[in-house]
Amino acid sequence: MNKRHISYFQSVITLGILTDGETIEEASKKASHKMKDSEGVDHCFFDQTNFEIVGSEEWSPEIESEKDVEGFKFNFSPSDETKNVIATRLQKDITDLTDEDIEIFVKESLQKSLEIS
16 A cells, blocks of 8 residues: 655745945844835845755654545544543553543544534
């Protein structure tokens, strides 16, 4: 079975702002102020590098949804960290946590979050 993977791409944006100043430090300080002022940037140089791949990893989200004719179905594959949180909330040891515990916890959490106060 093919696994799903996510690949990350990155690009760098360069913005050059024209300022005047007696020193580089003074000009840099003025440029920083211009960047923060919505009316400040009037003469600038803009460049962006091409997107390049910077990494990939297996895609395994803890929760996913899929829509079918009956509505939404959720697939929940909790990480050990999430299982530990659930066990703590249920005042159980993580080794005693069952799939039924997790199912009940998720259902009750959803119901509670949907209640109108």
